[in-house]
Amino acid sequence: MTQFQTRRNHADQRERKGAATTDNGCEVSHQKALERILGCPVYYTRAYASYEKGAVENVNRIIRRWFPKGTDFSKVPREDILAVESIVNSIHRLSLKGASAHEYHSRLAKAA
Numbered sequence: 001m002t003q004f005q006t007r008r009n010h011a012d013q014r015e016r017k018g019a020a021t022t023d024n025g026c027e028v029s030h031q032k033a034l035e036r037i038l039g040c041p042v043y044y045t046r047a048y049a050s051y052e053k054g055a056v057e058n059v060n061r062i063i064r065r066w067f068p069k070g071t072d073f074s075k076v077p078r079e080d081i082l083a084v085e086s087i088v089n090s091i092h093r094l095s096l097k098g099a100s101a102h103e104y105h106s107r108l109a110k111a112a
Helices: 003-016 031-038 050-063 078-089 101-111
Strands: 020-022 042-044
Touching: 020 050, 031 042, 050 078, 078 101
Parallel strands: 020 042
Antiparallel strands: none
């Protein structure tokens, strides 16, 4: 999961009380802390088993349409990153019952 997705999804995950699936990268190595922050169980996939985290890999595939693997993001203008983030978050997802991430976040904000 990219860092901007992680930050944006913290509140959503606490509300949904589902589960988070991630790889075994060092940035997500503190399972108990993650579970406390997210408010749900955290599961790790096996190395090279991208099929075990399909939603994340699907988003990564979409992002790579604009930023190929290996892109040096320190050289990408912030406006370009924000534009792609907005596009990705406007895509409707089955995991959000047909809503986009923008719509889902708006509903959560109104309910709070």
